[in-house]
Amino acid sequence: xxxxxxxxxxxxxxxxxxxxxxxxxxxxxxxxxxxxxxxxxxxxxxxxxxxxxxxxxxxxxxxxxxxxxxxxxxxxxxxxxxxxxxxxxxxxxxxxxxxxxxxxxxxxxxxxxxxxxxxxxxxxxxxxxxxxxxxxxxxxxxxxxxxxxxxxxxxxxxxxxxxxxxxxxxxxxxxxxxxxxxxxxxxxxxxxxxxxxxxxxxxxxxxxxxxxxxxxxxxxxxxxxxxxxxxxxxxxxxxxxxxxxxxxxxxxxxxxxxxxxxxxxxxxxxxxxxxxxxxxxxxxxxxxxxxxxxxxx
Numbered sequence: 334x335x336x337x338x339x340x341x342x343x344x345x346x347x348x349x350x351x352x353x354x355x356x357x358x359x360x361x362x363x364x365x366x367x368x369x370x371x372x373x374x375x376x377x378x379x380x381x382x383x384x385x386x387x388x389x390x391x392x393x394x395x396x397x398x399x400x401x402x403x404x405x406x407x408x409x410x411x412x413x414x415x416x417x418x419x420x421x422x423x424x425x426x427x428x429x430x431x432x433x434x435x436x437x438x439x440x441x442x443x444x445x446x447x448x449x450x451x452x453x454x455x456x457x458x459x460x461x462x463x464x465x466x467x468x469x470x471x472x473x474x475x476x477x478x479x480x481x482x483x484x485x486x487x488x489x490x491x492x493x494x495x496x497x498x499x500x501x502x503x504x505x506x507x508x509x510x511x512x513x514x515x516x517x518x519x520x521x522x523x524x525x526x527x528x529x530x531x532x533x534x535x536x537x538x539x540x541x542x543x544x545x546x547x548x549x550x551x552x553x554x555x556x557x558x559x560x561x562x563x564x565x566x567x568x569x570x571x572x573x574x575x576x577x578x579x580x581x582x583x584x585x586x587x588x589x590x591x592x593x594x595x596x597x598x599x600x601x602x603x604x605x606x607x608x609x610x611x612x613x614x615x616x617x618x619x620x621x622x623x624x625x626x627x628x629x630x
Contacts, residue, residue, distance in 0.1 A: 372401045372424055379420040380410055385488065385510035387411040401425065408432045412489075412508035435509035435524040437491075437502050441477040442534040442596065444497030447549040448476055464518045472547030475537040477521050486516035504600075529580040530603030531589060535596045538573050544594075552576070552596045558588035586610055 377397035384392040388409035390399055399405040400421060408418035408430050415432040422429035454463050454470035460482040463469045469478050479498035491506035492513060500513075500522075514522045525532055533552060537544055541553035554574035557563055568582035578585075589597045590610060599607045 370401050373397050375424045376400055376421050379413075379417060379424065381412045381417065383412045383488065383508070383510060385412060385508070385512055386515075387508075387510040387512075406430060411435065411510050414508075434527040436504050436507045436527050437509060437511075437513050437522055438525055438532050438534075438598070438600070439477070439500050439502060439521060440523055440532065440534050440536050441475075441499065441521045442550045442598070443471075443473055443476040443548040444479070444495065444499040446497055448473055448551075449547050451547075460516075461518050473537060473539075473544075473551060475519060475535075475539070476548065476551075478519065482516040482518070483513035483522055486512040488512065526580045527601060529582075530601055530606075531578065531582060531585045531597055531599050533576060533578060533596055534598045535594070536575070538575055540574060550595050552594050555593060558592065558597075563587045563591070590614070 373394075374397075377394055380393040380397060382393055386392070388396040388399075388405060388411075390396040390405070393410075396405065396410065400407055407421035407425060407427055408415075410417050410421070414434060415429070418429040418432045449472040450470045451472045452467070452470045454466065456462055456466055458480045460469075460478040460480045463478050463480060468474050471478060477499055479494070481494045481500060483500050484492040484494055488510070489506050489508055491503045491508070492500050493503070495501050502513075504527075509524050511524060514520075514524060516522075520536060523532075535550070535552040537548075537551050539551075541555070544551040544553050552575060554571070554576075556571055556576070558576050559567075559569045559571055561567065564582075564584055564587070566582065566584045568579040568584070569576050569588070571577070585597070585599075585603070586606070589599055589607065
């Protein structure tokens, strides 16, 4: 009976090794312990937890650490907006500074109705994959490929593909996280200030003939919108064959209405003004010219 209670020497050895290694790990943990600034946890606690990377860091935790260390300002969390920027600044005792709300826009109008294809693509329905196969099937090498990588990258259901094969941004849901911008291999998506009323929906740098050969609504670089006659404020400049506009461009009315390519898109606060201009330019209905019509006999 006594033999049954004798502990084998191997068990004693293993127990001793376990105890020894445990003590060594405890000593190592104490020796190499790094103090963590408690403010990192506090900042992370007020962040929305989207882990979208819009701030330039791989996640909210990394951003919180960078902000506390002074490597990044407190106002870079796009999904959180100015409210979160103020909370982060309050934790650190800093001034949140000016926060410019932004929104994603699609700088291409060349969908199925307006743009031509130069080949048929039968591969994986993915923009990056299509781009690798001879530059994609689209005639315009700058235009949207239409496979929706940007839509798949959006974590906020703020985008969808239209029947015309172009992505559509739901501005009320867009947090300007920038995931769609990073997902597009052609740079079609861009973040602009929400206050911006107009943007050019074309990124082609081709000349007029090459543009018109492949797209009905591509910018031809005619430069009309840069002239003082159309834009007295001089808020539009040419960069290569493409006009570049300022975010605070307000005298856009003539350029938008007379653009031969119809390449400009009006959004936000500019939509009401555009509706007024279009209503004023519409032909008056018969008999509405201010002259009285004689009653029928």
